[in-house]
Amino acid sequence: MLKTRLIPILLLKNGFLVRSYKFTRHQSIGNPLIQTARYNNWSIDELIFIDITRDDVYDLKRDDQKLEGVSSIIEVLQVISKSCFMPLTFGGKIRTIDDMKIRFENGADKITVNSVCFENPEIIKQAAQRFGSQAIVVSIDAKKNPDGTYEVYSHNGKKPTGWAPDKWAKFVEESGAGEILLNSIDRDGTGSGYEIEMVKQVVKATNLPVIALGGVGEYEHFVEGVVEGGASAVAAANIFNFRELSDRNARRVMIEAGINVRELNDYLGKESVE
């Protein structure tokens, strides 16, 4: 049977791995290559990298964690993909078909796009024709309005788009997207659990696999995303960065809840590194 996927998200900013809180505060927490090596040894299902580099956000800079000799996001991707034998999705700052091409050529299996789909909705179709739908993940960031409805925001959660996430998901599916990464801006970094109602609405509206993101603080939140939300995959960032053996423990909690995930004895990989 097809497994429910458990996916760590790595947010990159100026070459650092960062944690994010409600899309507004970012704190550097280390070197992405060290973290990727650890995930590889854990035999993780899949990884998603998002480059959120921009200049107007509060940033706790730690020069000791900066990567030596790796100056661009493409070089980061290159180095990671050489020793990472799981599906890699790369996103952030993608504006053109050429931006996608260079990422595929340097080791990405899928790319994820967000803001550009509002500037140029045709790009989803063009990308799907060029690289195949399976390689195009559309990332949707949404917030709850005071009246309880949801609205999609583009440009790192800053620009309201007027689209409801379920309608937008349907639109991108028809344009040729292959998967949806659904993030809640309100829940980002809070540890309060997924925005389940929104996940449900989007899962209902589309036939594409939906990856739920935003808000995981306890392993039980992954279970909620699958059982209540109906997500095909569950993703998180902080919990994987800050907890020991988080992947295995999350998997164990999911198995106990009856969710069909890759089992721990599937692992031929080495024991985790420090």
Next chain:
Amino acid sequence: MKNKINIIDCGLGNISSVKNAFEELKCDVKILTRADQAGDDCRYLILPGVGAFGDGMRLLKETGFDKKIKDLVLSGTKLLGICLGMQLLFDKGYEFGENEGLHLISGEVKRMMSDNFGLRLPHIGWNDTTIVRPDDTFMKDIKDRSCFYYVNSYACFPKNEKNVLGYYEYGGKYAGIVRSGNVMGVQFHPEKSQQTGLKLLENYIKA
């Protein structure tokens, strides 16, 4: 001596992860973009690919690989088709119209029946693979019900059961691993299936 792995790159999607995987296995990798680049020393040939069946065959014909692959297989070259590459090994595909395949393994490629069971397509993610011929050298040390990473909406339906080494289930049973002599095919992406996938690629070299 290092084994030299030839990977066909005729525009059927990204091949860098297949290259990385064989390099991890300490092989020399040569990328072929045209059929005439395949030398006499081409003993290992990989046909990776994502996309639609018809486009795939068109690109193989345009680059001369359709004929070259068959010649090399006849001369004993070990061929491994990955994902769309596996599907192209068959006689016929029905994705966007009817198209002839390479006729290296008997059977057809048709859309999966999963939507009849309320399952989402494409079939994306890790799925158990039941090994029906554990004694085959290609399957050495691959545990029954190993998980591999799949991405497909169409599936292979081999005519002869004996060509099927392993299958997966997703609203029906489908051939996941096939073999006919020196022609092998896998529907999943071994290069993206962690240690189990690398083990399978190692088996291919030794099989």
